[in-house]
Amino acid sequence: MGLTLVQAWKEAKTRLEAAGIAGPVIDARLLVEAAAEATRVDIVTDPYRPLTAEQEATLADYLARREKREPVSHILGRKGFWKIMLQVTPDVLTPRPDTETVVEVALREFPEHAAWSVLDLGVGSGAILLSILAERPAARGLGVEASEEALAVARDNAAALGLAGRTALLRGDWTAGLADDAFDLVVSNPPYIADHVIETLEPEVRDHEPRLALSGGPDGLSAYRILAPEILRVLKPGGRFAVEIGYDQKDAVEALFREAGAEDVRTIRDLANRDRVVAGAKKPLETGA
Incomplete structure (x- = not known):
């Protein structure tokens, strides 16, 4: 007799615990659900449903x-x-x-039905940009990314979510070639890990994540030195920005944006109460009396 859903989940949890995996309960459930084509509800309401031999083999893999x-x-x-x-x-x-904090900040700044433009620098999978556009149906966005392979993933995600019509994706080097005063909002989750720290990270990150998306140079701040003045350049007067930072980079990144001329610079903490997002604005145009 083959494994049941509940047996598969318990055995998977035990194996992952023995391997020293952080979060073995959730990982075991996700892997069982995928292998057995089941849902979380199925495991609770139909725990004795047997896995097929093929499903057991998939789970083992x-x-x-x-x-x-x-x-x-x-x-x-x-x-x-x-x-x-x-x-x-x-x-x-x-x-x-943690990165959802960028989305939260962005959505607070812009009303649901207003037509506005957002730029995502280092768009990757499209996570930030597509989450914002999914919540703001009148907004349009541009994602810039250095990796063509990453852009292909973002394109697939935009299409799958029905957002391709409001999403432009461009291979490029940060803001190179983009016009001044072009966007209402700029968001980014740039690489911010100091190079010497990367080898100390968990294997899931060190060995499996793209190094281009991790490496922030000798002190982790290389991208921000480029981005701070450039974000202010491409923002419309009065436009807003929100960038993810490392937990210990608040003061340095805030200073870079202030030096670039940003206003209302502040840091927002994530759900773990760690400094996570530096946000601010470009000075609005002065109006006559």
Whole structure:
């Protein structure tokens, strides 16, 4: 007799715990659900449903890969972010809950039905840009990305979410070639990990995430030195920006944006109460009396 759903989940959890995987309960459930073509509700309401031999073999493969520290998102090829589901490959950074703070900040700044433009620098899978556009039906967005492989993932995600008509994607080097005063909002999750720190990261990140999306130079701030003045250049007067930062980069990144002329510069914390997003604005045009 083959494994039942509940047996498969318990055995998967035990294997992942033994392998030292962080979050084995959730990972085990996700892998069982995918392998058995089941839902979380199925595991609760129909726990004794047997897996087929093919499903058991698929689960065994998934678990072996996870034990080698391959991320669940790469094993399954997808990852939930904000309120959307995204295709994920090794060519893009796996979207993380911390980054949803950028989306929260952006949505607070712009009303639901207003027509406005957003630029996402380093768009990756499209997580930030597509989450914003999904919530703001009158908005249009441009995503810029250096990696053609990552752009292909973003294109697929935009199409799958029905957002391709409002999403332009461009291979480029940050803001190169973009016009002055062009966007109402600029968002970015740039690489911000100091190069010497990358080798100390968990294997899921160090060995499986694209190095281009991680490497922030010797001190982790290389991208911000480029982005701060350039974001202010491409923003419309009065436009807003929100960029993700490392937990210990608040003062340095705020200073770079203030030096570039930004106003209302502040840092927002994530759900873990860590500094996560530096936000601010471009000075509005002065109006006559």
